[in-house]
Amino acid sequence: MRAPLLLLLLIVGLSGVFSGHSLHFYETTVSVPGHGLPKYSEVGYVDGIEITRYSSDVGQVVPVAPWMKKVEDPEYWESQTHRCKVNEAISRHEVKVLMNRFNQTTGFRYYQFMCGCELRDDGSIRVYDQLGYDMKDFLALDPERGVYYPLTDQAQATTQQWNSPEEQAGKRWKNYLETECIDWLKKYIEYGKEELERRVRPEVKVSEQNVNGVTKLHCQVYGFYPRDVDVKWQKNGIDVPSYEAKHVFPNSDGTYQIRVTMEVPAEDREGHSCHVDHASLDQTLTVKFESQSSSNTLWIVIGVVLAGVITIAAVLFIVWKRSGKRHILYFWNG
Incomplete structure (x- = not known):
């Protein structure tokens, strides 16, 4: 039924x-x-x-x-x-x-x-x-x-x-x-x-979605028990109203999920974080939002650093092969 x-x-x-x-x-x-x-x-x-x-x-x-x-x-x-x-x-x-x-x-x-x-x-x-x-x-x-x-x-x-x-x-x-x-x-x-009276900690995931020029930030909280939970967005420590009503939905395993969404200008995404209070938590769980562009920049930096490390390692290996291990030791000791 x-x-x-x-x-x-x-x-x-x-x-x-x-x-x-x-x-x-x-x-x-x-x-x-x-x-x-x-x-x-x-x-x-x-x-x-x-x-x-x-x-x-x-x-x-x-x-x-x-x-x-x-x-x-x-x-x-x-x-x-x-x-x-x-x-x-x-x-x-x-x-x-x-x-x-x-x-x-x-x-x-x-x-x-x-x-x-x-x-x-x-x-x-x-x-x-x-x-x-x-x-x-x-x-x-x-x-x-x-x-x-x-x-x-x-x-x-x-x-x-x-x-x-x-x-x-x-x-x-x-x-x-x-x-x-x-x-x-x-x-x-x-x-x-x-x-x-059982307690199950929530999992939290934040994401962004661009629809018709409007940027929405989603905070998905799932897998928690009991049902009652407080989820809110903040910007630089100040509460921000959510865009959608906060409805808690059941999962098939007896836990619950909720999604809290807010709208922000595309250029004003940084500084937002999702805050979750639940009976299973000793303190508020905070997950910071990182825009896709910021994430891409981070990976680019990591990639450049890794490429540099690999290049140095390759040069050292070639020197070692050509000159012998003794010269490598002299190299590291200046």
């Missing part, structure tokens, strides 16, 4: 750089089965690692992460399956409500819901709750006030209903995310402690 575009954007874009752990659930409901998707699916992630999965086709929660397969408590799996079945019924109802509201009697419709919490090393927490419809952002929770706000004009009616005194859905979800979600996150951290 391939995740729709909005879901992928939520996965890679919501968590900023922070030190701690996170738990997120992503739900996808479709109006009719198709495109390789069941009518309802739910996936759980801890620190970006998929831990559990549920689909209407299977009808039960199954473990994905190896360390989750060690959880043998049948009551846990039964309770999680019950929770997903309740969520499935609610989501399928919401799809029908929205289709009626938008006069959509047929067609393939996406309803996507994301919620989650983060527990930071300093003890603070952060919670999320966002909904998308038909591949577009729809509404989101304001975690400070405990109310929903619309992300499109079409979401006004739903927002008013969910914020009404009768429902107060925002306050209920805020409370759930700040309490039960955090409690479950702590349990998952304990389950996967060995995996979640």
Whole structure:
């Protein structure tokens, strides 16, 4: 099953750089089965690692992460399956409500819901709750006030209903995310402690690219774990804004990668460096950028020096052959 575009954007874009752990659930409901998707699916992630999965086709929660397969408590799996079945019924109802509201009697419709919490090393927490419809952002929770706000004009009616005194859905979800979600996150951290607390150092490569007269400097950071990382460009010790959004992507081996790009005038490339902070590093990792022309000049200098050394060696060898070893010794001694 391939995740729709909005879901992928939520996965890679919501968590900023922070030190701690996170738990997120992503739900996808479709109006009719198709495109390789069941009518309802739910996936759980801890620190970006998929831990559990549920689909209407299977009808039960199954473990994905190896360390989750060690959880043998049948009551846990039964309770999680019950929770997903309740969520499935609610989501399928919401799809029908929205289709009626938008006069959509047929067609393939996406309803996507994301919620989650983060527990930071300093003890603070952060919670999320966002909904998308038909591949577009729809509404989101304001975690400070405990109310929903619309992300499109079409979401006004739903927002008013969910914020009404009768429902107060925002306050209920805020409370759930700040309490039960955090409690479950702590349990998952304990389950996967060995995996979640491992540290893998990042590899860093800097390069340049010239496109239509514009010079871009790329800092590619890859092969690191855990996911959270801070990557930035500096010029002579001063931070420089990046050109592209910073998205962290997973690798097949469980590590992560990120590329941070900035644009510079062609004549202003020198003096830039990429700086990486990560939990696996004792101090900031700094990689200086060297333009291709500078590299070429360096190799030319090295080549000239090597050519000179080879020439001197050849001359000495010829002298040695013609005059004997004694004269060579006199030569070196002046």
